Amino acid sequence: xxxxxxxxxxxxxxxxxxxxxxxxxxxxxxxxxxxxxxxxxxxxxxxxxxxxxxxxxxxxxxxxxxxxxxxxxxxxxxxxxxxxxxxxxxxxxxxxxxxxxxxxxxxxxxxxxxxxxxxxxxxxxxxxxxxxxxxxxxxxxxxxxxxxxxxxxxxxxxxxxxxxxxxxxxxxxxxxxxxxxxxxxxxxxxxxxxxxxxxxxxxxxxxxxxxxxxxxxxxxxxxxxxxxxxxxxxxxxxxxxxxxxxxxxxxxxxxxxxxxxxxxxxxxxxxxxxxxxxxxxxxxxxxxxxxxxxxxxxxxxxxxxxxxxxxxxxxxxxxxxxxxxxxxxxx
Amino acid sequence: xxxxxxxxxxxxxxxxxxxxxxxxxxxxxxxxxxxxxxxxxxxxxxxxxxxxxxxxxxxxxxxxxxxxxxxxxxxxxxxxxxxxxxxxxxxxxxxxxxxxxxxxxxxxxxxxxxxxxxxxxxxxxxxxxxxxxxxxxxxxxxxxxxxxxxxxxxxxxxxxxxxxxxxxxxxxxxxxxxxxxxxxxxxxxxxxxxxxxxxxxxxxxxxxxxxxxxxxxxxxxxxxxxxxxxxxxxxxxxxxxxxxxxxxxxxxxxxxxxxxxxxxxxxxxxxxxxxxxxxxxxxxxxxxxxxxxxxxxxxxxxxxxxxxxxxxxxxxxxxxxxxxxxxxxxx
Numbered sequence: 001x002x003x004x005x006x007x008x009x010x011x012x013x014x015x016x017x018x019x020x021x022x023x024x025x026x027x028x029x030x031x032x033x034x035x036x037x038x039x040x041x042x043x044x045x046x047x048x049x050x051x052x053x054x055x056x057x058x059x060x061x062x063x064x065x066x067x068x069x070x071x072x073x074x075x076x077x078x079x080x081x082x083x084x085x086x087x088x089x090x091x092x093x094x095x096x097x098x099x100x101x102x103x104x105x106x107x108x109x110x111x112x113x114x115x116x117x118x119x120x121x122x123x124x125x126x127x128x129x130x131x132x133x134x135x136x137x138x139x140x141x142x143x144x145x146x147x148x149x150x151x152x153x154x155x156x157x158x159x160x161x162x163x164x165x166x167x168x169x170x171x172x173x174x175x176x177x178x179x180x181x182x183x184x185x186x187x188x189x190x191x192x193x194x195x196x197x198x199x200x201x202x203x204x205x206x207x208x209x210x211x212x213x214x215x216x217x218x219x220x221x222x223x224x225x226x227x228x229x230x231x232x233x234x235x236x237x238x239x240x241x242x243x244x245x246x247x248x249x250x251x252x253x254x255x256x257x258x259x260x261x262x263x264x265x266x267x268x269x270x271x272x273x274x275x276x277x278x279x280x281x282x283x284x285x286x287x288x289x290x291x292x293x294x295x296x297x298x299x300x301x302x303x304x305x306x307x308x309x310x311x312x313x314x315x316x317x318x319x320x321x322x323x324x325x326x327x328x329x330x331x
Numbered sequence: 332x333x334x335x336x337x338x339x340x341x342x343x344x345x346x347x348x349x350x351x352x353x354x355x356x357x358x359x360x361x362x363x364x365x366x367x368x369x370x371x372x373x374x375x376x377x378x379x380x381x382x383x384x385x386x387x388x389x390x391x392x393x394x395x396x397x398x399x400x401x402x403x404x405x406x407x408x409x410x411x412x413x414x415x416x417x418x419x420x421x422x423x424x425x426x427x428x429x430x431x432x433x434x435x436x437x438x439x440x441x442x443x444x445x446x447x448x449x450x451x452x453x454x455x456x457x458x459x460x461x462x463x464x465x466x467x468x469x470x471x472x473x474x475x476x477x478x479x480x481x482x483x484x485x486x487x488x489x490x491x492x493x494x495x496x497x498x499x500x501x502x503x504x505x506x507x508x509x510x511x512x513x514x515x516x517x518x519x520x521x522x523x524x525x526x527x528x529x530x531x532x533x534x535x536x537x538x539x540x541x542x543x544x545x546x547x548x549x550x551x552x553x554x555x556x557x558x559x560x561x562x563x564x565x566x567x568x569x570x571x572x573x574x575x576x577x578x579x580x581x582x583x584x585x586x587x588x589x590x591x592x593x594x595x596x597x598x599x600x601x602x603x604x605x606x607x608x609x610x611x612x613x614x615x616x617x618x619x620x621x622x623x624x625x626x627x628x629x630x631x632x633x634x635x636x637x638x639x640x641x642x643x644x645x646x647x648x649x650x651x652x653x654x655x656x657x658x659x660x661x662x
Contacts, residue, residue, distance in 0.1 A: 010562065029481065029482050029566040030411075030480055030481045030482060030550075030566075031377065031407055031410065031411075031481055031550050031551070032375045032376060032377040032407050032408070032410075032411045032413075032478070033375070033376040033377070034373055034374070034375060034376070034478050035373065035374040035375075035376060036373050036374075036475070037368035037372075037373070037374060041368075042365055042366065042367050042368070043365070043366040043367075043368060043374070044363045044364070044365060044366075045363060045364040045365070045366060045419055045452055045453055045470075046362070046363040046364070046419075046453065047419040047420070047421055047453060047454060047455050047466075047468060048421075048455050049421035049423060049455050049457045049466065050457070051423060051457055051458065051459060051460050052460065053460045054457060054458045054460050055457070076362055076363050077363070079362065079363075080361075080362075080363045082363075088376055088377075088378040088468050089378070090378055090379075090380035090421070090466040092380060092382065092464065121376055122376055122377065122378060123378060124378050124379050124380050124466070126380045126381070126382055126385060126386070127382065127385045128382060128461070128462070128464070129382050129383065129384045129385050129461065129462045130459070130460065130461020130462045131459070131460045131461045133423065133459070133464070135378075135380065135421040135455070135466035137378060137419050137468040139376075144367070147363070147365050149361055150360065150361045150362055151360050151361060219361075219362050220362070231341065235360045235361075
């Protein structure tokens, strides 16, 4: 314990986190959590660590950090066609942590947990001996055998993405005070929209079932469209062609690119979209597009899976390119 | 990525960790892991974070750090009566990491994974922006409704521990180069034994089924006998009396205490035992003692659960005491 005035780990858990615990969390009074798996279902498991100064800015709002730490895991579950069952949290606090900060973090986590329907099951609180960091393991249910893989895209499948691409990467640039005139010239509303997309990703849980029904392969886009598409094609033993004109953009991103066309590379390679990237067989495409549209998370066809093993080819009016180091590396 | 010569996260996972992946880990090629829960079973979940400089010494052998990071989670599963099903790893590497170090870490993790029968299901690798740290989430199966709680000790239950207490705390003191004459005077074999107990805890998986059959409540001893007993009694709404003469000691610990009786406080409050603490009803005691003895992890009765809510009372020939700050705080 750092100082006599600080709560012990047990007090900290009881005061800050026990109110978030789901039924399986046993009020965080036990040393383990319990999950009763749903009959006829498999469990999908995902884990993501986020570190101050690496995955978020140390001055980002505490509630946004908490939201995002959970959201990135929920996004993985959604992409696999799973419904959230609960999460476990490891929270490492630097020596200088304050109670108001931790309360804001806790409140952000509670909101996210409620919005995503994903209760806290258990956790561990440690001294970080450095930067603040969080590791979250999330669990989700899928009907047995129904997990949507990343490895199963086949040539001929159409490549789709939900929502719009690149907003978070542009939002991070705005948030960091970019002096790019194309970003500075955006309206306050557009800037706010982009920064919100960076700070508060909205995982596409709403399409989980549609992915199970229609998609042959899926993943979430966390490290940039170009890099994540390359990854999906590599593990599927395939390549892809993308029509850059079809990549869906928000009005804010369109306005920025209209002023500075070079920003399209940031849009394609930047991270933190948390949209869904999937491969859909031609005969299921109409159904997928209609259903995602009805669900409020419309998908757009941006290209096609091709035979071969090279990096995906991005075509535009200006020419063709392959993004060799397309993935935004958090490591 | 830190430098062009460093492997990307994907390369690092493929080279170092994919060989450890169990079936549910999907060769770590997907962005999530899959677990098919066993019919008629619940899942027990536990998570522990360990940080260089807080939970282990930065110079500890990499294999020992890996072993311990998994062992402390397996110990939680064992105490809940669960059989390991798999684990997820978050690994945060400081900027100065080296490949030989990571190989030794990976080998230690592979050995521990095999010994504990607990395959790697998935993980995340990040830059730590500071100290090296690891967070492990472990999952285990228990027959439905069979998880052994920490909260269900009742007055009259006998308090038992497996193995011997205090070895790891003494071993850490030796490992840190303690100048206590009672420790310096130990034989090289005794010193080695104690340090091994600190570096390579052996979780008591072998008694998991016996705990389900005989114990009313159980937890593992990670933060010191006095503190963990106080915790179990508090969440059970009870207190306890312990006969200090009955606390089982190894020959090495006995030799040290014979020379310096004050070391008994370190034995009782020091952390890292990873033995089992449990409350057993009187009518099941003989069966529990016989079975744990037959299993090679003999349990010893050290006291009794009592009514009331105070801190446990430790009685010895020298008098009585309550350990107010008995728990070793990792936080």
